[in-house]
Amino acid sequence: MRHILVALLFSLMFSNGAQAWTRAELADPFDASDLTPNEIRFLQAALALKGDYIGMIDGKWGAGSARGLKAYIRESGIDLGPGELPNLAPVALISDAIVTISNQGWSRYYFDFADLSFLSPQKTMTSKVSDNGLSLDFNDSVSSLSISLTSGNASRTSAFHQYALSNSVSKPYTVRKDRLVITSAKVFGGKTLYIRSDLMSAGNWSTILISSLDRDAGRLALVTGSILPHRGADLELPENGELATGVLAFLAAANDSEGATGNAPNPRENEGMVAAKPPSAPQDVQSSSGTGFAVAPEGLILTNNHVAGSCHKILVDGTPATLIGADEAFDLALVRVTGVTNLVTATFADAPAPLNSDVTVAGYPLAGLLSGLNVTRGSVTSIKGLGGDGSRMQISAPVQPGNSGGPVVDAYGHVVGVVVSKLDAKLVQDEIGDIPQNVNFAIRGEIAKLFLYQNGVTPRTSGEKDRLAPEMLAKQLQAATHFITCD
Structure with a gap:
């Protein structure tokens, strides 16, 4: 060493x-x-x-x-x-x-469009232009660090900062100046979100969004602390x-x-100290299935990370798809269906679902046993998840294995959550001697929208309050909900 x-x-x-x-x-x-x-x-x-x-x-x-x-x-x-x-x-x-x-490879990256630079681990970061062409996204292969660079008008820029503020679980750090806006907030799921926007020209702002889980707070601190409104100096030591x-x-x-002391260095003593986890023994690949729903016409499907985050092959309604973004803490994933440009897209509610409000869930549970889209109804029974988890909400609408990743919509047809799990009835029975009924969980719609923003997708939202008949809800869900298989 x-x-x-x-x-x-x-x-x-x-x-x-x-x-x-x-x-x-x-x-x-x-x-x-x-x-x-x-x-x-x-x-x-x-x-x-x-x-x-x-x-x-x-x-x-x-x-x-x-x-x-x-x-x-x-x-x-x-x-x-x-x-x-x-x-x-x-x-x-x-x-x-x-x-x-x-x-x-920690070195300075220069974003010439906004005349802005920052340090990043360039040997472990991968970059891509978002599918909607609105952002340049970086993801670190060895940590939860992610960085997005984008631009837009004052309204779009304000939305980024407002999402961080509305999802903050502690007092956020903010800077508000005529040409600079900064918001740093601890949000649900043990994640910190840092957003900086600089005014480039009349009405046009550049924005950098940086996030990480608490375990990678040091990496986030290095990136955020190195941001400069110009090229800046790289890391170097005088010889x-x-x-x-x-x-x-x-x-x-x-x-x-x-x-x-006669202890000569052993050239092999440190081998394996920074090695990756050894590969697992080969196993037979098993298929699993889940649900997702369209969030942009260009083939973008939102689902759970545990549905599509670790697949060798992803199919959406039998069509090949690729994983383009995932978040383990929020259990969300974004996939893109190959060659699709005109999907019917779900619309998100512009406000959280209130307690005891009606919800409808759509999905493809128990594949091979049930066929076609399955739709169930219930209500929001708690605005928090298990153990007070603020990123989840509890719903009474029945769900089964395979519902994961499906949309939860309100009475107006707007997405207010993403199905994530059901309570393990057998485990609870073993603990308390009783079987829980219809205790199911969904990721809150606000978290899903934040995840989409971080991955360069601007979700469609609506505040309309025209209730839809149950039959119309089912028809609307059928058009936007999709069956996902993972090999």
Whole structure:
């Protein structure tokens, strides 16, 4: 591992620096004023990635950066003694973070359309233009981090921020200026959503939407803290600067210590430490099925992540489809049916479904036993899910295996939820001795709309209050609901 660190240091260092740290100077009190802005930026990036710093990656060492370094040392269990931290503290941080920063390719991405840039893990991120052509979406293959870049008028821009505010489960952070709007909110499902909009021209705004689960908060902090309204500087370490030479001195000292005790480094001792999970033994591929419904005419189908999120092959009504977005926390997935351009699209309600309101559920349960679309009716029995989960609601409309991913609509035919599960009656009976009746759950429509926005889809909404006859509801659902199989 030490040889890897040395190689990575030299691969990242290409600018000239001032003076170097010797082995003896590692014990001296750390003074950030000795470092260049590039070195401080690298330290701030490493602290953010470790989850110990929330602030700008700006090369200016302040109280927040100092607190972050102390927190990192404390959490790492490194005993550096009482008093001021020595130079060894930032050296230990860099030694710990540099492999991740290099292997994942953290570097600055420039969005020329909006003249905006930010740091991102470019070796692990995949990008694509949304199917409606309204956004450029990035998804991290090794974490829940996702980034979307889009633009639009003031009304569309305001909608992004309003969704974050309306779904916030704690006090949000906001900035409101004439040319800059920022909203950062903790939303349902243990996820943080950060939205920044910049005014580019009269009535036209650029917007960056960034989200992650709590476990990846450090990655989100690194991206959000690095956003600049211009190209900006990349991450780099001066070749002869204090940090780079300090790491080399630290490694040399550790190597001497091993040699003195006769413990030569084992070149295989760290193999597998950062390896991916071993592949499972081959298994027979089994088919499963579920339900989805159209959210855009261009073949876009919304369903559950547990229905379509891990398929080798997806079919929608027998037609091949591809997964274009998924969220494990919300249990939602978006798929695109190949070659379809004129699907009948569902309309979402513009407000949450109130308690005890009527709902209708459509889906394809128990495939092979039942045939055709199955429609059931019930009501909203709780505005929260199991254990007070605010991203779910409880409904009494009967659902069965295969209903997952189907639409839940109100009396006006507007989507207010997405079927996700039913309560395990046998498990509850074993626990309390009674069998629960019609305890079923749906993902709230507000969460589904937020997921669609994050994946570049603007859902159709309506506030019309014309009740539909049950027969008309069924006809409308039949046109927008689809059967999904997963192999």
